[in-house]
Amino acid sequence: ITAWHKRIALLPNLAYPMSQHTSTNHRFAGYMDAFTENHLPLNMQYVPASCSSLSQVPQWIDRMFNPKNPIAPPTAICADEPIVVASALKKLTSMGYRVPEDVSLLCFSNSTLVTLLTPELTSIGFDPHQFAQLSLDMLIELIEGKPSRTEIVELNYYERESTGPAPKE
Numbered sequence: 001i002t003a004w005h006k007r008i009a010l011l012p013n014l015a016y017p018m019s020q021h022t023s024t025n026h027r028f029a030g031y032m033d034a035f036t037e038n039h040l041p042l043n044m045q046y047v048p049a050s051c052s053s054l055s056q057v058p059q060w061i062d063r064m065f066n067p068k069n070p071i072a073p074p075t076a077i078c079a080d081e082p083i084v085v086a087s088a089l090k091k092l093t094s095m096g097y098r099v100p101e102d103v104s105l106l107c108f109s110n111s112t113l114v115t116l117l118t119p120e121l122t123s124i125g126f127d128p129h130q131f132a133q134l135s136l137d138m139l140i141e142l143i144e145g146k147p148s149r150t151e152i153v154e155l156n157y158y159e160r161e162s163t164g165p166a167p168k169e
Contacts, residue, residue, distance in 0.1 A: 005104065005166045008035075009046040009064065009074035011084050014054065027080055027108065046074050057084055058091040065095060075166040076104040082113035085121055089162075100164035110158055119161030126153045 010031045028047065035042045048060050065073045079085045085107045092103060099105055099119055107114050110125025134151055142148060 004164070005074075005076040006040050007043070007046065007072060007074045007076070007166075009077045011057065011060070011077060011079035011088065012048065012051045013080035014052060014084065031078070043071070045071050051084075054083065054087055057087040061088055061091040061095070065092070065097065074103065076106065076163070078106045078108065080108045082107050082109055082111050082117075082121065082123075086113065086117055089117060089121075099162050102167055104163040104166075106163060110156070114158075114160070117162075122160045122163040123158045124155050125158065126155055 008031075010028065012025075013027065031047070032042060034040075046064070048056070051057065051060060063069060064071075077085070077088055079088065085105050089099060089105060092099060097103055105121055107121045107123040108125070110123040114121035114123045131153055134153065138149065138151070
């Protein structure tokens with residue numbers, strides 16, 4: 001998405017008890033790394049410091065996309081949970097914005113909810129069957145007395161209808 005967009009917002013996972021603006025938050029750390037690796041300026045106003053309830057998502061969208069806001073609105077929004085992206089989609093649509101023509105949406109979870117929305121959400125996630133098998137294998141190994149191990153699970157990019165090029169300025 002950084003190939004197309006430079007103003008990318010990150011909406012937090014509602015369950016995180018910590019500030020979003022800390023490198024100990026792995027999602028935010030990845031967000032910062034992506035901007036650094038792509039030589040893009042990081043605008044902290046595109047990341048709410050906290051967002052602990054679903055009702056705060058439309059409020060944040062209102063602020064970011066308010067024509068009186070001196071900061072240009074993001075052209076893409078990434079979020080951890082499909083329900084957060086769905087809430088953003090609903091608010092953007094009610095404000096007259098089109099997805100992906102005016103703003104792209106990306107979800108960091110490939111749950112079944114992402115394909116139930118219109119447009120279907122582009123997502124990043126792992127194969128749940130592969131993950132379940134790996135988890136089961138590791139649990140059996142622990143039961144058998146084998147030492148615990150670390151595995152890196154490969155993530156997949158599922159391109160769907162909610163992402164596209166940034167709108168022309």
